[in-house]
Amino acid sequence: MPTLAIIIGSTRPGRGGLPVAQWFVERARAHGAFELDVVDLLELGLPFLDEPNHPRLRQYTQQHTKDWSARVDAADAFVIVTPEYNHGMSAPVKNALDFLHEEWQYKPVGFVAYGGVSAGTRATNMLKQVVTALRMTPVTEAVTLPFFRQFVDDEDGVQTNETMETSADAMLDELVRMEAALRRLRPG
Template sequence: MAVLKIIIASTRPGRVGFPVAKWIDALAVEHSAFDTVELVDLAEVDLPFMNEPNHPRMGQYIHQHTQDWSRTVDEADAFVFVMPEYNYGYNAELKNAIDYLHTEWQYKPVGLVSYGGVAAGTRAAQMIKQVVTTLKMIPIFEAVSIPFVRQFIDDDGNLVANDVMTTAAEAMLDELHRLADALRPLRAAVVTT
C-alpha cells in the first residue's frame, strides 16, 4: 500500500496554499497511483517553534505534538510540499516542521508544488532541495510551479488549473509513485521511533 501525504506549508490567514493543495489532492486521488492520499495542513498540525530538547536524530521526543507529527510523517511513502515563496525562500513553518524530525523523512521522494508571483515559487523550491537531500529525501525533477497564482483562484476560492499545470502535476505524481516503489527496500531498513 502506497501512501502520499500532501503538506500545506503556508499557515497564513487567507493563504492561497489551501486551494492549491485541494486541487493537487483531488488530482492525486483521481490519478490513483497511491492507495491513500492525505492532506496535512501545517496550520492544523500547529507545531510550536522547535521545542524538543533532544536532537531529532535520536528520536527521543518528549512532546505529544512531536510524537503525533512523527507518526504522520513516518506513515508516508512520498510527499508533495505545497509551498509559497516568501522573500526568495520557503516559509519558516515548513522548515520548522521538517527540522522536528530526522529518520522519518529518509528515503522518501518529495514533489514540489510552488506558487507565487512572477517566479512561481521556483526560488523557494530550489532552496528546499538542499534541506531535504540532507535528510536523504529525494526531490524529484518533475514539479508544478504556479506564477501569479491568484489569477487561477475563482470566485468560490477554488484553483482552476490550466493544461500546463495539470500535465506537470500528472508527471510529478507518476514519478513520485515510481520512486516511492523503488525506495521501499531502503525505507524498510530505516528504524524510526
C-alpha cells in the first residue's frame, strides 16, 4: 500500500490547521487507499534552511535534514494542509519544501486549504508553482474551506459538509491514480 504524507503547514499558536488536518487524516484513513504519515511541521521543528550544500546534491550535514529526507523519500504522495497568510503560503511550508529536492520528484500532491474569503486558494496557487519546480504533480482536485472558523468547533473538531467530504474523496481518488502512474518514473 502506498504511503500518503499529510503535512500540517501551520505552526502558529491557535492554528486552525490542526483540527482541519485531524479531520482530513480521519477521512483519508476511512478512504483506505494509503498508509498515512502525519507530518506536523510544528513538531518536526526544521530551522530555516541551514544546509551548506544545494539540496539537489543530497550532501546533508544536519541530522534533522537527514531525518526529513528519509521521511519524504518514504512517502509516495502528499497532501499539504495549508493556511493562507497575506495571499500566500506559510513560511514553514516553503522552508520544508526547500530543504530537499530529489526526494519530492515524481510524486503527486494535493491540497487542503483554509482561510477567509479565498479559502486558501491563493496559497495553493503559489504552492503549485513551487511543487512543480520540484517535479511534483499537483492534482486538480482540492479541499477548500472558506471562512474556515465556521467549520471548527473546539469540542467536536471540524464540522464537515457534503462538499468537503466529496472533495476530499475525489482528491484521494486522484492521488491514488496519479501515484500509480508516477511510480514508474521514480528511481529504484
